Amino acid sequence: MKKINLKFSFKDTYEKLQSNVWGILAFYVSALIIMAAIAFTVYFVNIKKPEKVLVPNVQGKKLEDALIEMQVKELYPKINMRYSDTPGDEGTILEQSPKAGAIVKGYSRVSLVVSRGVIVDKIDEYIGMNIDELKLKLQTLFAGQTRPLIVLAEPQYKPDASEAGTIIEQDPPAGTSISEPVTVTLIVSRGPNYDNTKVPNLIGQSVNDLLQTITRSKLVFDITAHKSDDSEKPGTVVSQQQFDSEYVPNYTRISVEMAMPSKPIEDNIYGILTETLANYPYPVPMKLEAVPYEGESYTILSFNHPGGNLTIPYAVPKGTTLVLSVVDKVVAKTTVN
Structure with a gap:
């Protein structure tokens, strides 16, 4: 009987494996690369591009109805809120972009402007307000x-x-x-204008005296002037309108005549500022300021006036700008030369 040799050598086996290790590694790396390539190919083949859809018309519809229509079309809303001027339209779509009928890709955003309703829904209390x-x-x-x-x-x-x-x-x-x-x-x-005002005696008053009277009085002074003669004191009131009664209704117009010097006195030029204003429903606050050519500005007169014809006497240096304001709004500027 023939004898079989079963002698096993660990050394020979190790040397064979060591000689084939690079081949085994190359096999596994190649297999991984092939599997990755197959996976990527399958992934990209199965991805579908978003389908194009028709944007529905949701303008004028309630927000919840609009959202359902957009969900069916696989569109996403971008919501902005805004007050409207139509009572009862709260929650209604006022505008949309893109417009209805536009073709867009699925999963696109559509901007919706939604009504927050009207700003007010009832009349407030106005009595007592200005x-x-x-x-x-x-x-x-x-x-x-x-x-x-x-x-x-x-x-x-x-x-x-x-x-x-x-x-x-x-x-x-x-x-x-x-x-x-x-x-x-x-x-x-109109204010407490039912009161009556006593007519003051203006004869002989200077420009400054008359300005103080205008400030205190509830009369409207229509002032005219002429060049003074030898019998008149320059820069003073020489005549005034007479009334049958000592008292007249508030803001009655009174005519006043002044005699003005023909040349400056102490470097002051005399004159009458005349303006035509709107007729106001009640006397409003006014102010006349002087802005000198050099130096700081100052207030000549603060008073109330119903508008229409306005006349104010002045005595200021040459080059002064007279600034008239009505309710703190400048309405006229005049430079005295």
Whole structure:
């Protein structure tokens, strides 16, 4: 019987494995690269590009309905809120971009402008407010609105003990609901002008004296002037209008004549500032300031006046600019030469 040799050599086996290690590594690296290439190919082959969709028309619809339509189209909303001027449209789509009918890729964003409703929904309490403050408030409140919800009718004015310009009645009353633009009618105080004023004696008053009288009095002075003659003192009042009564209603006009020097006195030029203003429903605060050619400005006169023809005497150095303001707004500038 033939004998089989089963002798095993660990040394020979190790040397064979060591000689084939690089081949084994190369095999595994190649296999990994092939598998990765197959995986990437399968991934990109299976990715679908977003389909193009038609943007639906959601303008004028409620937000929840618009969102459902956009979800069906696989579109995403970008929402902006804005006040509107139409009562009852809160939550309604006012604008959309892109417009309805546009073709866009799926999963695109569509900008929606949603109504927050109207700014106000009822009439506030205006009694006791100043008419000018209310006008400014409403102008600010409805800035940018094409159709303001509250419109003021031309106010009616009547004498009242409250301060001039104060709202004393309104229609509709406070708390009235607003469902559409409404016109508000106001009755406004002219101020306590029912009082009478005593007519002062102006004869002989200088320019400065007359300016002080204008400041204190509730009369309107219509002042004219002529060059003084030898019998008249330059720069003084020489005549005034006479009335049948010692008292006249507030802001009655009174004619006054002054005799003015023909040349400067102590470097001051004399004259009458004359302006034509709007007729105001009640006397408003006015101010006349002097801005010298050199030096600091100063106030010549602060007073109330109902508008129309305005005359103020002055005695200022040559080159002085006279600045007239009505309710703190400059309305006229004149330089004295």
